[in-house]
Amino acid sequence: MARFLLVAGAWLGAWAWDAVVPELCAAGHDVRPLSLSGLAEKRGVAARQSTHVQDIVGEAAAPGARDVVLVGHSYGGVPAGQAAGRIGDRLVRLVLVDAPVPVDGASCVAGWPNGGAVAAAIDAHGGCWPPPGRGFYAGQDLTEEQITRIMDRSTPHPGDTLTEPAVLPRPLSEIPTTYIRCLRNGAGPDARAAELSAGGRWRLVELDTGHWPMFSRPHELARILLREAAER
Template sequence: MVNFVLVAGARLGAWAWDEVVPYLRAAGHGVHPLTLSGLADKWGVPAGQQTHVQDIVDEVERQDLRGVVLVGHSYSGIPVGQAAGRIGGRLARVLFVDSSVPVDGRSFVAAWPDGGAEVKASIVENGGFWPLVPEVHYGGQGLTDEQIARIVCGSTPHPGATLTEPAVLARPLGELPATYIKCLLAGAKPSDDVAKLLTSDHWQLVEMDTGHWPMFSQPHELARIFLGAAKE
């Protein structure tokens, strides 16, 4: 048995994994969907980048989890990648779901083409939060209208400091056992940062023929990939 700790991307909470969780539990594993500070049911809790890293570490240590498979989707690959290096022998594997990956000393927005200027301006204009996006943002990603509506209705503005504060790696990411899940409707190739990490003997690539939110568009297939990766 392993323990999956599931962390969804920007604006989302633990609820985003609702359709994936039953498949993992049916296979006999522990499953711990986690809401990061300042989001969903933790709305209003002050949060920076290291707050989110500590959220994940605290969840693992508070429940004394072993054989941990940390799962980070989209933005949350940044704190998950950092937390993975801090939980020591508790870690079994890291799964990055079409996510960003942390680079020591660099923030989430620093990897954007404009250095994150547009995102930073949006955060300032919205009282320190990255605002919600309209339904059109989710088009072309293999989602039904109902699934898009669910994402939009469940989302909360994202704490801006978590996007602009730098990552701090306790251990080189390429040394960690990891699987990167690339969702092809969101782009055919991984980013340069991910491509470099995939040259490591410890990293594997899995592709999904769906969009950036596979926990909604293909939850059963995503769970199957998780279970297969956990056996590595």
């Protein structure tokens, strides 16, 4: 039995994994979807990126936590990648789902083409990145109902988590990692993920859906997570 720690991307909380959790539990695993500080039911809690790293590390250190499979989607991959180096031998696999790969000393937005616009939006909205409009989700293999659910439950994302530099205590190349690339998201995988996958250090898995597979293809995503947890 593995302990799955599920970390969703910007604006989202533990609720984003509702359609994935039952299949992982049915396979006999302990599943813990996380809401990071400042998001979802923790809205209003002050948070930096280092706070989110500690949220994850704390859950991985909980009593009985062994054979941890840490899953980070989108932004969630940035604190998850840092936490992975702090979990030690309890971690069996890191899974990054269409996520930016954290770079030591660089902020999350540093490599984004729209990083300047994101920083400006954070400044204009009291230090938080506001959830996007409906058009942001177009072409991502989501139904109108799924888009509405995402928009209705999204919360502003704490801006400091996007601008604080990452701190990697251990090179990501040393951590057993699977990168799930969502093909309908347009761009190819994160350049660093492509490099590590080409070098044989990471496993690259492709999923024919958009950037939010926990909504658009939850069954396929759950099957990939179960397979990756088994192949250690």
